[in-house]
Amino acid sequence: MAGGNHSSVTEFVLLGFTDLQELLFVIFLLMYITALVGNLGMIVLIKTNSQLHVPMYFFLSHLSFLDICYSSSIMPKLLSGLLAERNVISFNGCITQFFFFAVLGTTEAILLAIMAYDRYVAIREPLHYLVAMPHEVCVWLVVGSYAAGSLNALVHTSGLLRLSFCGPNLVNHFYCEMPPLLLLSCSDTRVNKMVMATCVGFIITTSVSAIIVSYACILLTIWNIRSAEGRHKAFSTCTSHLMAVALFYGSAAFLYFSPFSGNAEDQGKTTSVFYTLVTPMLNPFIYSLRNKEVRSTLRRTVNKLLSWPYSHRSRSDQTKAGITWSQQKK
Template structure:
């Protein structure tokens, strides 16, 4: 067919989940609320505490922001679909959802690679770390990650818009994902498949290679540290990032690296839950539980909040007691009179 979008399809039907919809709605809603609270809390904690104004937490703040956006591009539509009798999404809405999903997903993959490089610099050059990872360098790395995300999304979206969709319109998933949309097109999708393979292959190869090389250099640097305590302290700063990388890439690989048969699509839904909802929810807990500085900062903020509340309650009680005492004295004076 000639190029350009000559689509007769005005909406897609997201098959999503057909069993236990009420229970799944409650579970996914709790996951989404936890994601928002955890990541917003991490951003506020980093912004308001001067001790966390270092490159590592600058990147972590952007990771939390991406997790919120990444999850929000999928979860609200999933929740509304679980309550609807027929879960549909307009053609434009589907394309828009895919665009933002691709932007935030790609950016997060690149940011995880940037964070691995940051850990390498912190361990390899501890004395010159802040000079090497200046604010300007950190901003440039983050802007580069966002630029890569937007470029990848634009390429895929532009290639998707040139296709024709004349039916069917059933998407066996809970959001619009490009491999499943290509299956529904009545155009020749060879170019799209090549572009998808090239872009995703490049992004995964570049980000994973950067992470692997960074951690290989980190291991060599740790090996040169003489004391066992020093080696343990150096490696402990990387465990949170390693867990986040394993969750993100492990769950994404389960979806992208399997044939898209009917049975495989059902398994892909489960994998998609992990990298679109569970991983963004777990990231702030991974970093807060595994990082001593975040734990201590969070503990001080909690103690400060509790002390302020206790002080306010004490003042309220003292004011109330003074009022009662004053009224009692007034009543006795009147009685004596």
């Protein structure tokens, strides 16, 4: 018995990647470290610089936080599995991993839609941006995205716990995800598939629709800007977000709307690498390299850190010189 259902399976074997495991370990480890350092650096940069204390960067800091948690719910187990002869995860551990993966993934999808609306408000009302998007509203929008993500995860996790898993227990994936787990159940999974298609379809459709509408309004607003420089500046603030949206939603749609089959699972593993690792790794670079404010703030911060030892030494020398001069005067 496991998870309160009639399963005889108490653990799953994650097949993951069977070829070039040592090489993949090094590549994935470097990508994971890059994702952690990049997103953590983005959070610290936003929190410690008052110039970035505006709604856009408030949402971006939460996106970076989600990316850290998102990749961390998957990658440590994947990395340990690449070095182990048999990558085993308990039934409860598998369900827990899926729950947090679903919470974080859904929250990020909704947050990307909120960020698109935020960009529209910033371009439409540049002089009244902070009034139109007060901090309290931003906090409630973020809290609402987390609440929606938790609710969606509870629905799917409850559905998994009602299923029976009688064997085999070989998951053709590198983490516990809904489609490959449904293939292993000896119960009728039609309801689970219908609920998954409905919920995921609703989330992706509404989020993408909100993004499309927001950017359609942005384009209309940009079209009415008279100066070419103003149009370029307004559009450049949106390109980084569009790149992040394309990476996230493209891989997610392919993963969830592919047919349930063994071949789709093999393709899904490759797609999931983009979904769980490549996107969290690239997001900090996309937003920092394509954003003038982040670049300039990062440059000032780095220059300040590099010059700190010299300025500290200079102040110390000045202090010593002052003490020596006062002693000579006495």
